[in-house]
Amino acid sequence: ANIVKTSLGPVGLDKMLVDDIGDVLITNDGATILKSLEVEHPAARVLVDLANLQDQEVGDGTTSVVIIASELLRRGNDLVKNGIHPTTIISGYRTALKAAVSYIKKEMVVNVSTLGDEHLINAAKTSMSSKIIGKE
Numbered sequence: 001a002n003i004v005k006t007s008l009g010p011v012g013l014d015k016m017l018v019d020d021i022g023d024v025l026i027t028n029d030g031a032t033i034l035k036s037l038e039v040e041h042p043a044a045r046v047l048v049d050l051a052n053l054q055d056q057e058v059g060d061g062t063t064s065v066v067i068i069a070s071e072l073l074r075r076g077n078d079l080v081k082n083g084i085h086p087t088t089i090i091s092g093y094r095t096a097l098k099a100a101v102s103y104i105k106k107e108m109v110v111n112v113s114t115l116g117d118e119h120l121i122n123a124a125k126t127s128m129s130s131k132i133i134g135k136e
Helices: 031-036 042-055 062-081 086-108 117-131
Strands: 016-019 024-027
Touching: 024 031, 031 042, 031 062, 042 062, 062 086
Parallel strands: none
Antiparallel strands: 016 024
């Protein structure tokens, strides 16, 4: 996750990737960075697969997904080292998931019909500028 962490957000840094034959690719796209890595560690492989799935299903958010998932794995590993059973940790994560979804539904969801056209146009511009069309 550390390799993609610095590429996150509007001021994310670009990475220069060089393959075996010397071809150079410069990108700040988390999915592209992770696809170019040769990963053998099982947990890291899961993160790369998670990023690929996120990219296929949504087309964006791969860096965020990898950072969140890797942090959950890191914290879970710390808990296991402190003697907490993995099933207890998973149960806690599931409880936290339910609480987070409930909070988002209650506090953060806005009905589209209450928004004006300006808000919808700005949301569309933001979404499209991140991947498809560019800055304009």
